[in-house]
Every structure is written in structure tokens, then in C-alpha cells.
Amino acid sequence: MSPKNGAPVLDPYTPGHGTAAYRVERYDLELDVKVSSNHLSGRTHIHAEARERLDAVTLSLVGLRASKISLDGAKPRHWTQRGDQLIITPRNPLPKGRGFDLDIRYEGSPRPLDGRWGEVGWEELDDGILVAGQPVGAPTWFPCNDHPSQKAAFGITVTAEAGYRVVSNGVLTAHRMRSSRETWVYEQSEPMSTYLATVLIGRYRELDLGRLPNRGSGRVRVLATVPPKLRAEASAGLRDQVRMVKLFSELFGPYPFRDYTVVVTEDELEIPLEAQSLSIVGRNHIKRTWDAQRLLAHELAHQWFGNSVTVRRWEDIWLHEGFACYAEWLWSEEAGVASVRERAAAAWKLLASRPQDLVIGSPGPACMFDDRVYKRGALALHAVRRAVGDDRFFRSLRAFASEYRHRLASTADFIEILDRVCAGARKFSAAAVLRPWLYERSLPAAPK
Numbered sequence: 001m002s003p004k005n006g007a008p009v010l011d012p013y014t015p016g017h018g019t020a021a022y023r024v025e026r027y028d029l030e031l032d033v034k035v036s037s038n039h040l041s042g043r044t045h046i047h048a049e050a051r052e053r054l055d056a057v058t059l060s061l062v063g064l065r066a067s068k069i070s071l072d073g074a075k076p077r078h079w080t081q082r083g084d085q086l087i088i089t090p091r092n093p094l095p096k097g098r099g100f101d102l103d104i105r106y107e108g109s110p111r112p113l114d115g116r117w118g119e120v121g122w123e124e125l126d127d128g129i130l131v132a133g134q135p136v137g138a139p140t141w142f143p144c145n146d147h148p149s150q151k152a153a154f155g156i157t158v159t160a161e162a163g164y165r166v167v168s169n170g171v172l173t174a175h176r177m178r179s180s181r182e183t184w185v186y187e188q189s190e191p192m193s194t195y196l197a198t199v200l201i202g203r204y205r206e207l208d209l210g211r212l213p214n215r216g217s218g219r220v221r222v223l224a225t226v227p228p229k230l231r232a233e234a235s236a237g238l239r240d241q242v243r244m245v246k247l248f249s250e251l252f253g254p255y256p257f258r259d260y261t262v263v264v265t266e267d268e269l270e271i272p273l274e275a276q277s278l279s280i281v282g283r284n285h286i287k288r289t290w291d292a293q294r295l296l297a298h299e300l301a302h303q304w305f306g307n308s309v310t311v312r313r314w315e316d317i318w319l320h321e322g323f324a325c326y327a328e329w330l331w332s333e334e335a336g337v338a339s340v341r342e343r344a345a346a347a348w349k350l351l352a353s354r355p356q357d358l359v360i361g362s363p364g365p366a367c368m369f370d371d372r373v374y375k376r377g378a379l380a381l382h383a384v385r386r387a388v389g390d391d392r393f394f395r396s397l398r399a400f401a402s403e404y405r406h407r408l409a410s411t412a413d414f415i416e417i418l419d420r421v422c423a424g425a426r427k428f429s430a431a432a433v434l435r436p437w438l439y440e441r442s443l444p445a446a447p448k
Contacts, residue, residue, distance in 0.1 A: 027154050029044050070103045171259065196274070
């Protein structure tokens, strides 16, 4: 299928997911979920614009069956589901620049997508639901143009059995009770990549961890949403969350959203999960140990680098993971656990003991979540910091977070920021410093 037909050819890391032939401006999701039987009845309204002539509109949808579709209020000429794609053919081709509206009804028993990164997407818990979307899990619960570069605003309305709390991205704008069902309405006005959209359903209660000033956008509210029996444990394990937000706001610039929520599941999870404006952790991640606290810092840092500033293509994922790993080290120093230099030295020693066969600036889809991308990416940042000094380094990070706030960025964009902000640094070239860390296999000498 040619690109004119909306074929998803956007990113070789996730073939079959996402297309640049059109851009979604807004998703409105209406979900009716029966938690007890894991059944989903959904309606997704999509407002989009054609970026080229469209003979067909292709979306990703996995494991659910579309039952009724309208395009601009009328039945399309044809639609079909092939594998994990929903292909909609309009009565007449949509010209470039044309805005259009899709209304899609669908249902089924959602399940995770099992692929090279394990199971991602909609997941049943012992008593609830969790969505872990990175990188291609979004289509397991709604039809979408599934790529991080395709950011859009979201409205998310979820109805579930009474007694369950629904948590999703953005701001809770309404909560209604009717008979044995409860409806929760969220608005995510800042543009969001599809993989960062999430829904959590469980027997949760809200725990206010505190607030702090956020320059230019009111006060940031830091919340935990936890099962009642974990309230005391969560209060202790998450007591530094406000301090973390404060530190990262000073170093990276203002927190990019209104609220920050940490959702603690009653289940143990293998790893914490990031989503826009919130993080998802298991009960095993709210300990006071360093390993648990570093993961909390890591997921929080993604609100700046990953959720607000988002890569154009997955090959630049070090801009997400290297930055979040470096944030762990920054928190370690602030918390008095170990200095950044000590963390960097330990990371270099660990990497030196591992195979030198990965180019982290283009790791390939199989290795995009390899731990070496995280640690070597963090060391690349530390090398820049040692080359230009703290003042220029953190001014560069703040400039990057500010200029690409709620936008897309690449490694080239970051290099341009570094060269501009650090222009006064003697003989500094961002590309020269970063190249051996990002684009050579052999490990450079440890930053001094």
C-alpha cells in the first residue's frame, strides 16, 4: 500500500504503527468497561487533517472489532480490518489540507499486544485494569495514529462498576454516579503521544502529597492514588515526591503539566510505567530503598523529557531514557545518597564490563530499551556537563525543555541548543563531545 493510502511507514522501529499522511488534532474516547469480565465497549471520535491526498485512512487497532464507522457524519465507502490495522475508504479521496472527523464504535475483550518488547497495552490486574502503552500498546484499547510524533489533545471518559476509581491523563473534570456505574471524565489539553495515554481502574483512594509553586502556571499538585491498605506505606515511600518535583523544576524548568499523580497498584509490577502527567508503580516500588527511589525519580523526569519533549523517531530514544537516568543521579546527590560523579563512575565501570556492540544514538528496535541506552545516554550528558560547566549545562537543559515544550525533538535539535547556549565555552562542540558516546560502539574514556 502506498503512502497516499495512509500506509503506516513512519518509523522502521515500529512498522505497521503510525503514518504521516494525516495528523490527529484531538481524540475523544468514551469507554464503557466491565472490569469483572474484562469487556470494553468503546467509541472514539477523531478530528484530523489530511497532510496529503488520502485514498484511505489507516489506524491501528489490536484485538478489538469495529462495529460502526462514520466519516464526516456519513457512512464511508468501505472499511475493513486487516491484522492490526483498521482501513477506512472515504466516498471520495480526501484532499491535502482537508479536515475530517471519524466516529468509530468498537468492542471486545482487550488484551496486551505480545511482541519483541513483551506484552504492552491493556492488562488485567487481580482486581482492576492497567494500560502500559510504550511503545505500541495504545491500539489495544482505542483506534489511533500510533506514533510518538503524532501528538494530539485527548478527552477520556470512562464508565466502570461502582466502587472502582478510574485514573487517566490530565485533569479530572467530572465524576458522575448512576445506579451501579460510575463515570470519570478527564481532559488532557496538552498534546500527548498515543503511547502515553493510559487508563487505570482499581479500588483506589486519593492521597495528597503536597503542592509547590510552578512559575507561570499556578501550583503543581502532587498526588498518589493508592489502594486503602497501602496508604501508610505509600505515604512513607512517596514522601520525597514533592522534593523531586521541586529539584527537577529548578534544574529542567517549570513542571510542564498542572498535576502529577503516582498511581500505586496493589499488584507488584516488574518495572514502573510512564504516562503523561502520571506514573504507574507497583506496591514493590514504594520502598525507601535506593533502587525504588531512583525509579520514582526516573519516571518523574520523563514528564519533562519523554512526555513534554518527545522524540520525532524512536531511534532518538536516548533523549528520553538517558535524560531520565541522569535525573536519577541528580536526585541521588540531592538526597545525600551518592554524588553524580560517583554514579557516573559506577555506570562507566558497569558498561565497560559489557559488550561494546551497541550504537545508542540508533540502537535498533530490538535494543531500544537496552540498559546501555539509559546509562550511556546519561554518561553522554555528564560528558557535556564536564566540558562546559554546571551553569551552561543546566541552562542548556532548561532551554531544551522550554523551546521544545509539548513539541517534538531530535538529537540534532539538542545539539543545536547546546552549541547556542554554550557558545562561550572554549573549543566546545556538542557534536564532537556527543559523537563517541552516541554513534560509536567502543566506550569512551570516563568523563573527568
